[in-house]
Amino acid sequence: MKLTRRNALALGGAAIAITLVPVNAAFAATDATLADIAAFTGGAEVGEGGIELTTPEIAENGNTVPIEFSAPGARRVIILADGNPNPGVATFNFSEMAVSEGTTRIRLAGTQDVVAVAEMADGTYTQVANSVKVTIGGCGG
DSSP states (O other): OOOOHHHHHHHHHHHHHHHHSOOOGGGGOOHHHHHHHHHHHTTOOEEEOSOEEEOOSEESOTTSEEEEEEOTTEEEEEEEETTSSSOEEEEEEOOTTSOOEEEEEEOOSSSEEEEEEEEETTSOEEEEEEEEEESSOSSOO
């Protein structure tokens, strides 16, 4: 291919477009996290949306990181910390009359993704992931 000014602009534009496309945090999940998600869902397909996860962008200390979630209409919610030695952090079970939301503090080994997967009332699964930057690790990091 002959490198002309037009080709150089096209390649540069393509490179910029690729860097601006958001990467889904679930694709970066470790094998242990993927195994926990598969065990929770029974191997069912997991969609996006329907659950809101609130985490700090930066946690100064990984020993106590506050998280909060809201998943209207969820039966169960599992919280996973992708970079921890044991990713499964918490599981919340809700009755039909309960408000499907919760809050807790978790321990993070270092900068990583926190993933929430919810089983909805109709039997479908949905997930969301947030990245948390940890300055002092809480799991020996």
